[in-house]
Amino acid sequence: MAYQVLSHAADAGIEATAESLPDLFDELLLATFELMSPNEAGTQADTTRTVEIRAETLEDLVVDTLSEFLFIAETEDQHFSWFRSEVDPEALVARIQAGSRPLRRDRASGAAIKAVTYHQLVVEQRDGEWFARVYFDV
Secondary structure: OEEEEEEEOOEEEEEEEEOOHHHHHHHHHHHHHHHHOHHHOOOOOOEEEEEEEEOOOHHHHHHHHHHHHHHHHHHHOEEEEEEEEEEEOOOOEEEEEEEEEEOOHHHOOOOOOOEEOOOOOEEEEEOOEEEEEEEEEO
C-alpha cells in the first residue's frame, strides 16, 4: 500500500494503491486526514465509530465516503487516525470502522479541504492492485 500527494492549482490530490479494495479505502481515508493535519498523524484515537455508505457507482462510493468523513470531522471537530473498511463492490456499500480524537487546531497544519471533487477521479484495478486518484477543493 502506498500513496502520494498531488498538487494542482487550487486543488490538492492523492493517489493510492492497495492490494484490495477495502485497503484502498483505508489508504484514501488515511491520506486525506494526513493531508489536512500531518502533525496529528499517528495520534491515539479515543473514539470509535462505524459509518456505512451506499452509492450508485464505485466512484460515487469513494467520493461519498471521503465526503462523509470530512463532514463528521468538520462538524464534530474530530481527527481520524485509523480506518478498517469492508467494501462490497457488487452492492456498492462501504462499512468503515474508524478511530478519532478531538482535533487540536493548533496542530492542524495541512490543507483545509472544502470538498471532494470528481475532477480526474479514477478508481480501478491495475496490474492486480487497486488504484485511485482523488482531488480535493482546498
